Amino acid sequence: xxxxxxxxxxxxxxxxxxxxxxxxxxxxxxxxxxxxxxxxxxxxxxxxxxxxxxxxxxxxxxxxxxxxxxxxxxxxxxxxxxxxxxxxxxxxxxxxxxxxxxxxxxxxxxxxxxxxxxxxxxxxxxxxxxxxxxxxxxxxxxxxxxxxxxxxxxxxxxxxxxxxxxxxxxxxxxxxxxxxxxxxxxxxxxxxxxxxxxxxxxxxxxxxxxxxxxxxxxxxxxxxxxxxxxxxxxxxxxxxxxxxxxxxxxxxxxxxxxxxxxxxxxxxxxxxxxxxxxxxxxxx
Amino acid sequence: xxxxxxxxxxxxxxxxxxxxxxxxxxxxxxxxxxxxxxxxxxxxxxxxxxxxxxxxxxxxxxxxxxxxxxxxxxxxxxxxxxxxxxxxxxxxxxxxxxxxxxxxxxxxxxxxxxxxxxxxxxxxxxxxxxxxxxxxxxxxxxxxxxxxxxxxxxxxxxxxxxxxxxxxxxxxxxxxxxxxxxxxxxxxxxxxxxxxxxxxxxxxxxxxxxxxxxxxxxxxxxxxxxxxxxxxxxxxxxxxxxxxxxxxxxxxxxxxxxxxxxxxxxxxxxxxxxxxxxxxxxxxxxxxxxxxxxxxxxxxxxxxxxxxxxxxxxxxxxxxxxxxxxxxxxxxxxx
Numbered sequence: 107x108x109x110x111x112x113x114x115x116x117x118x119x120x121x122x123x124x125x126x127x128x129x130x131x132x133x134x135x136x137x138x139x140x141x142x143x144x145x146x147x148x149x150x151x152x153x154x155x156x157x158x159x160x161x162x163x164x165x166x167x168x169x170x171x172x173x174x175x176x177x178x179x180x181x182x183x184x185x186x187x188x189x190x191x192x193x194x195x196x197x198x199x200x201x202x203x204x205x206x207x208x209x210x211x212x213x214x215x216x217x218x219x220x221x222x223x224x225x226x227x228x229x230x231x232x233x234x235x236x237x238x239x240x241x242x243x244x245x246x247x248x249x250x251x252x253x254x255x256x257x258x259x260x261x262x263x264x265x266x267x268x269x270x271x272x273x274x275x276x277x278x279x280x281x282x283x284x285x286x287x288x289x290x291x292x293x294x295x296x297x298x299x300x301x302x303x304x305x306x307x308x309x310x311x312x313x314x315x316x317x318x319x320x321x322x323x324x325x326x327x328x329x330x331x332x333x334x335x336x337x338x339x340x341x342x343x344x345x346x347x348x349x350x351x352x353x354x355x356x357x358x359x360x361x362x363x364x365x366x367x368x369x370x371x372x373x374x375x376x377x378x379x380x381x382x383x384x385x386x387x388x389x390x
Numbered sequence: 391x392x393x394x395x396x397x398x399x400x401x402x403x404x405x406x407x408x409x410x411x412x413x414x415x416x417x418x419x420x421x422x423x424x425x426x427x428x429x430x431x432x433x434x435x436x437x438x439x440x441x442x443x444x445x446x447x448x449x450x451x452x453x454x455x456x457x458x459x460x461x462x463x464x465x466x467x468x469x470x471x472x473x474x475x476x477x478x479x480x481x482x483x484x485x486x487x488x489x490x491x492x493x494x495x496x497x498x499x500x501x502x503x504x505x506x507x508x509x510x511x512x513x514x515x516x517x518x519x520x521x522x523x524x525x526x527x528x529x530x531x532x533x534x535x536x537x538x539x540x541x542x543x544x545x546x547x548x549x550x551x552x553x554x555x556x557x558x559x560x561x562x563x564x565x566x567x568x569x570x571x572x573x574x575x576x577x578x579x580x581x582x583x584x585x586x587x588x589x590x591x592x593x594x595x596x597x598x599x600x601x602x603x604x605x606x607x608x609x610x611x612x613x614x615x616x617x618x619x620x621x622x623x624x625x626x627x628x629x630x631x632x633x634x635x636x637x638x639x640x641x642x643x644x645x646x647x648x649x650x651x652x653x654x655x656x657x658x659x660x661x662x663x664x665x666x667x668x669x670x671x672x673x674x675x676x677x678x679x680x681x682x683x684x685x686x687x688x689x690x691x692x693x694x695x696x697x698x699x700x701x702x703x704x705x706x707x708x709x710x711x712x713x714x715x716x717x718x719x720x721x722x723x724x725x
């Protein structure tokens with residue numbers, strides 16, 4: 107009967123352990139549900155036409171909005187994509203098509219290391235490199251920092267999706283007499299398009315939510331920008347500044363801005379993931 | 391590395407440079423131009439990494455020259471001119487303490503999630519659940535911070551800190567008034583933030599364990615838990631360690647959420663002597679003080695110096711994680 111009890115203990119251990127994994131899942135999901143719930147409940151009352159269309163008012167007095175912050179975030183996304191996407195896609199093409207050599211391996215390794223680099227470190231780097239050189243905070247500096255954050259994400263997703271393109275396509279194209287660069291740009295990259303687009307969207311979602319590197323590059327501002335060489339605002343910076351103010355209205359505005367930001371970022375994520383799923387189905 | 395890539399997903403299309411596209415066969419001007427362009431793009435990564443280390447060191451040089459090794463071991467922090475003192479030790483310890491809390495709390499939860507998703511969950515709930523946890527990774531850090539200051543802080547204060555200080559307050563590391571803005575809050579919010587990273591990588595690692603491992607354990611009469619423990623977890627050990635180091639890398643560099651809940655102590659007061667006390671990490675110090683620093687003083691340089699220490703720490707952690715993951719991949723355990 108010894109083995110009987112032993113078996114019962116083992117069975118009990120199994121059930122205990124399976125229950126613990128369920129507890130872990132609940133603990134992991136709980137913060138997400140709470141964040142979404144709080145952002146919607148506390149953020150919705152702040153949303154109004156004025157909130158979305160005007161710059162911040164006088165500090166300490168209710169009113170004003172986040173229009174310049176939204177605009178700033180879009181300016182930063184556009185400028186960073188302009189720098190980060192072409193370089194990232196070209197580097198990804200190199201790694202996938204020609205990268206089976208020591209140089210390719212070094213680039214791949216450093217790109218993976220760069221992907222995990224704390225964003226505030228990249229902010230400090232760009233502060234020394236660009237802000238000190240130009241003598242001012244500017245969206246240019248912010249875009250350099252954010253494009254460095256984008257770069258490894260775009261490189262990785264481009265490389266992975268180009269590698270999935272069947273070799274038959276390349277061989278067929280070469281057999282028809284196309285030049286190699288033509289094969290890559292007109293046959294291989296279009297076949298890998300959905301993967302590349304997904305990667306770009308995920309990278310954009312990532313940089314839209316970045317705050318730390320913006321502190322030392324774009325600084326933040328109360329007004330609409332008039333040029334690309336002055337401090338501008340961004341949604342994330344505005345949320346941070348509003349949350350630190352000791353006024354009720356400011357905290358409500360912070361939640362409102364958080365609602366706008368989270369809606370943007372999650373939409374980008376959901377669309378990107380759906381797109382990549384569809385792309386996979388369509389492909390051979 | 392090239393050999394090791396492969397695994398289930400890629401099979402027939404597993405190609406590196408196909409023979410037709412070998413570099414030596416690029417005899418046309420257009421092809422060579424295109425190749426040069428892609429090489430230039432790929433080189434930017436190397437240039438960025440090199441400049442990153444050089445430029446940040448340059449920015450920190452004034453404070454390194456003035457304080458030397460004392461910058462790393464000092465505990466005072468005073469930007470007032472004439473009485474300047476800069477020591478980074480409290481913030482280095484703050485970063486290590488919060489990251490340790492994050493790992494102690496976050497890793498078991500992440501492993502539980504990964505085991506549930508990879509081994510237990512029926513496939514109908516596996517996909518939506520993985521999706522939800524991936525979304526957790528997409529939430530911007532500043533929103534975690536906002537939620538931390540106005541919601542999570544009170545959970546920590548009322549549910550954890552209050553009882554810690556009442557029942558275990560006689561132990562120095564649990565002493566102090568429960569306030570909710572503390573090293574413990576910073577560590578716990580980091581734990582939440584590393585869960586998606588660690589559990590996603592662990593899940594991949596577990597899914598890559600061959601089924602023969604499980605079958606062998608079952609055939610010896612193992613229960614499900616025993617099969618997972620003996621057959622799966624021990625086999626996946628190296629990959630799990632890689633996932634944990636990646637999580638550590640994330641925790642060390644995370645800025646905004648921690649900045650908003652850690653209480654932002656400075657100087658001697660920032661030494662992490664109690665979990666219930668306000669503290670400061672390297673990243674949070676930089677975020678807090680960067681815009682207040684007088685550009686002609688040593689203050690910005692001191693903050694950049696703290697950034698340099700953070701950079702070196704992150705480099706060590708991430709290089710270790712990448713090497714481990716490459717090694718595991720080369721063995722064919724992870725695709």
